[in-house]
Amino acid sequence: MSPKELLETRITGAMRAVTGTGDPELVPQSRLSGPMPWVIAIMVAMTVIALAAGLALRNTVISAQAGLEGGLTVQIVEARAPERRAQSEAAMQRLESLPAVVGLRLVPKEELDHLIEPWLGSDQGTTSAMPVPIPALIDVQLSGRADEKQIEKVRAALVAVAPAARVDAQSGWLEPVYDAIASLQWLAIALVVLLAMALAAAVLMAARSALGTNRDTIEIVHLLGGTDAQIARVFQRSIGVDAAGGGVVGFALALIVILLLGRRFAGLGAGLVDQGSLGWIDWTLLAMVPLAAALLAMITARVTVMHALRKML
Amino acid sequence: MSKPTGEEIVQFDNVGLRYGTDREVLRNLSFTLFPGSFYFLTGASGAGKTSLLRLLYLAQRPSRGMIRMFGSDAITLPRERLPLLRRRIGVVFQDFRLVSHLSAFDNVALPLRVAGAADRDLRKPVTDMLEWVGLADRMDARPATLSGGEQQRVAIARAVIPRPQMLVADEPTGNVDPEMAVKLLRLFEALNGLGTTVVVATHDVHLLQKVPDSLIMRLNKGQLADPTGALRFPPRRSANPSRHGRPAA
Numbered sequence: 001m002s003p004k005e006l007l008e009t010r011i012t013g014a015m016r017a018v019t020g021t022g023d024p025e026l027v028p029q030s031r032l033s034g035p036m037p038w039v040i041a042i043m044v045a046m047t048v049i050a051l052a053a054g055l056a057l058r059n060t061v062i063s064a065q066a067g068l069e070g071g072l073t074v075q076i077v078e079a080r081a082p083e084r085r086a087q088s089e090a091a092m093q094r095l096e097s098l099p100a101v102v103g104l105r106l107v108p109k110e111e112l113d114h115l116i117e118p119w120l121g122s123d124q125g126t127t128s129a130m131p132v133p134i135p136a137l138i139d140v141q142l143s144g145r146a147d148e149k150q151i152e153k154v155r156a157a158l159v160a161v162a163p164a165a166r167v168d169a170q171s172g173w174l175e176p177v178y179d180a181i182a183s184l185q186w187l188a189i190a191l192v193v194l195l196a197m198a199l200a201a202a203v204l205m206a207a208r209s210a211l212g213t214n215r216d217t218i219e220i221v222h223l224l225g226g227t228d229a230q231i232a233r234v235f236q237r238s239i240g241v242d243a244a245g246g247g248v249v250g251f252a253l254a255l256i257v258i259l260l261l262g263r264r265f266a267g268l269g270a271g272l273v274d275q276g277s278l279g280w281i282d283w284t285l286l287a288m289v290p291l292a293a294a295l296l297a298m299i300t301a302r303v304t305v306m307h308a309l310r311k312m313l
Numbered sequence: 314m315s316k317p318t319g320e321e322i323v324q325f326d327n328v329g330l331r332y333g334t335d336r337e338v339l340r341n342l343s344f345t346l347f348p349g350s351f352y353f354l355t356g357a358s359g360a361g362k363t364s365l366l367r368l369l370y371l372a373q374r375p376s377r378g379m380i381r382m383f384g385s386d387a388i389t390l391p392r393e394r395l396p397l398l399r400r401r402i403g404v405v406f407q408d409f410r411l412v413s414h415l416s417a418f419d420n421v422a423l424p425l426r427v428a429g430a431a432d433r434d435l436r437k438p439v440t441d442m443l444e445w446v447g448l449a450d451r452m453d454a455r456p457a458t459l460s461g462g463e464q465q466r467v468a469i470a471r472a473v474i475p476r477p478q479m480l481v482a483d484e485p486t487g488n489v490d491p492e493m494a495v496k497l498l499r500l501f502e503a504l505n506g507l508g509t510t511v512v513v514a515t516h517d518v519h520l521l522q523k524v525p526d527s528l529i530m531r532l533n534k535g536q537l538a539d540p541t542g543a544l545r546f547p548p549r550r551s552a553n554p555s556r557h558g559r560p561a562a
Contacts, residue, residue: 216410217412217413217414220410220412221412221423221427222396223371223372223399223404224399224404224423224424224427224471225396225397225399225400225424225427225428226396227393228392228393230427310392313371313372313392313395
């Protein structure tokens, strides 16, 4: 045998080992009929949607955290307006001199009014007889992460010039939101795992049922010298075809749902939600789901069949 | 226990078989089958012929005793090595056991495919074999559309096509007309002439006379009798050199 022929034989052998093609059609092949492809399609669709949700949430958190990581908010909580103004200016000057501070902005009064308008009305802070004292706000951007140590340094720097100053990390405000999102992420991961387990269970039952139906044929093939691996490959291929077909349908369904949901969320115009869009790596991961489902189905079928065959002589 | 000489193809020593907790259906079987011999296994219904054949084609392990086949201990042989041993045995089942979703052609091709033959190498031997059993025009027919006799011929073609070292046939002529029965026996004889050990279970006494050099193993209530010296160890040798190791009748 020439090296080329040898190579071809080895490649063909390897392909046969993986796909089962070339093996005799020992059991009737389902060819995408019956409930199995649809069960797999539903599983894949749900898995893709759950995974897409998990990835979008992760992107949201990463994006929001990146923007707020070095952010501080300094509030000058002083009821007397002149004193508040004076402390604000002093705080601005002091903050500007700190080497860790890379950005600084005194939030304009119009912006503050706009922020509190939904709660206090449009003229509470300006034209009423007894205007509500609104703290002055300073947005500070640090070069590094706004951790407790940095916050303490800023507090220490401000205590002499602006005793009414309160310093908070901006990310701290969103910590409960991050926690909630992290919980949702774990929920998405749990869903993906549960769906994978459900898929494996469905394949296991289908393989067992097919084994029962074809028990007589399997015994004949055994007696003719067929190996467990040959028989398992046939089931593996049959379920692989079902899983691949179901996977494509399921992925298409999930794609429609994700795109529709994406458009809906984009329409909300909410900053946090907008940051949850999927990147190409996310789409690649989602596209792997039907492949992973087919692989999982084939492995489950093989293990189930091999396990059952070992009980036969 | 008889000592293996290395020449025997099958050796049973004090073999017994029981199903579950019932009484033994086969008892104290000790015999040796030699390469190139032709054996008839006879006995009344329920004597244990099919059970003995199941032991011979490795569908069953005995409850006790020792079985050596093709030089291997068939009792302790690991499961994964059984297929290679089974490929050396052709089996004609009493109920044919054709694969219902496969055509006659594919049923006959099955042992070759299982052994790894490529599709391009199947056409000629399978077609020739089906022609030989008179089913060239029924190649694409599914078993359900074949008559009992036709199914039996497909089953025989499937058993002999891989040129097994041992052919085990359970009532192979039970569903065919006398003319076809003789023809099938001639096929078995031809195969036997090529060195295949043939074991045919039958209760048809007329069949025994059609193969004059054959040896008879008679089963009675699960025990073997030896009317033609088939079970002697070592057996008497044939003077006919064309049949290797064949005991004289």
